[in-house]
Amino acid sequence: MHQYSIQEIADALKKKSMSSEEVTRHFINRIQLHDPTINAVTHLCHEESIKQAKAIDAMRAQDANSLGELAGIPLLVKDNFCTTGMPTTCASKALAGFTSPYDATIISNCKKAGMVILGKCNMDEFAMGGSNENSAYGVVKNPWNNMRVPGGSSGGSAAAIAARLSPAATGSDTGGSIRQPAGFCGITGIKPSYGVISRYGMIAFASSLDQAGPMAASAEDCAILLSSMASHDPTNDMTSVKQASYDYHKQLNKHIKGLKIGLPKQYFSDFGDKRYETCMQDAINELKALGASFIEIDLPDVKHCISAYYTIAPCEASSNLARFDGNIYGHRCEQSSTIETMYARSRSQGFGEEVKRRIVMGTYALSSGYDNDYYQKAQNIRNLIRHDFDEAWQHVDVVMAPTAPSTAFKLNQFQDDPTKMYQQDVYTIPVNLAELPALSMPIGFVDKLPVGLQLIGRKWDEATILNCAHQYQLRTDWHRATPENYR
């Protein structure tokens, strides 16, 4: 059952060849069996999820037509989405014991569609990291190789999908946090355009970049999930946009003959590993066989993306995380002589090292005398990167890029120098800065580790990249590959 796609599970539930309760129990058993090895799940809602599944089964028996497409499908939730009835901690001691009084909009949308929430997923603390090594719950391990990272920050979600502990998970992507772990774990994940899924109830890291999205085995599963997760949200009118259609699933199954795909020369110059390059070339050949054509394009300013991103994101994080002071919610230190000491001590005890580093970076860059040089300059560079993509859209429909410079790296490989870790985001960051949609899908293996490929689309054009990936996956089996110990 755990190898079934979301569509296959949904069909089986509709035909009543299996019940939601059976599906839920199956995935709970898998989490209990396999999660101790990979540490992807931080909270399991055992009884509550079975209760939800039973309720769906009862509704199906009474009036099957009243149920949504996703009724009875299990879902794991990244721990930065507010969820009632279970902890929401952002994998931080600073939020230990916090339970949200409301659901994030993405969660209420999934609940409305009838999804059964299995629990919460591990992540890099406050979504800051690309390896899932910065978590108060401990490191997540890649199911393909336990000595490798799963990527981050949605590393728990990606590892859980790869190990088939759930058919679906939520992720969030500020600088690549859905796509990079999807690439490292051999699954499919889409970061929609900024504004497609409401940010309401997603704990803010960098508000102008944060975007929620689905993670699953295939592009078709992601399209089904995105159709339920996306909505216009009056509680987040500023960054949630009304769209003509939210049905991404219906827009699959179009041929891609004549689709023009751009290959940025900055992204396809030197991979170091010839085998990695061969995977990219094989994917290009498959898409060519489907009728797509390729041209080289120039994105001259993406080389500045790391500087711009690592200015903007820490500045916004420094501001957003000011609220975690031990006063209203979260961890509070035991002894302090003044309120200022209480704030500082609570924050120091609550936040991990990477979070402290980014807060300090942000405070420095925003401090008087520096803000124009850093934050404003970075915003202008962000505009240059947007211009580069706008120029590219004059010539192509989709831009292709590697998801990461390499396959999943070793645990602790970049612990000594954070800037080396930051460089790993070089292919994913421009998409966030330009607010575009992009997905990562598996296209092969190097040394038994998955290789991910990004498809980047025009703003609001999730449908084209999902369809392109779906057509590719109809011809290939990489998205069906499962790590040996989890089959």
Added chain:
Amino acid sequence: MNMIGSLNSHYSIMSKTNFDCAHIEKIAKASAIELTPELKEQLRSDLQRVEDVLHPMAAIKVCPTKKTDFRICNYPDLATDKHVQSSDKHAGSCWQYYDDSTGYFTVPKVLNNDT
């Protein structure tokens, strides 16, 4: 917590900062974070590396930023929730804004030679 005074106003614009522990201490205080001596030294070294990553931005020439959309509200107006006409963000704005008619965020000119 970011509304701090000038940390070191004599630094020239976008000149490279040489971080010392006293500098880190000031930034940490403004961030409401207490640092152990070990973490202070670690952050000093990290921030120096990060500065190396950020510094290339200085070489990129862009239009000067004019804060045309700022409207100063005084405290009594805010306290009494007095209606204040907002500025026309679309007229000569240098900030990006959301355009209802196109469904896109419109981005103003950035480069001096941009057309």
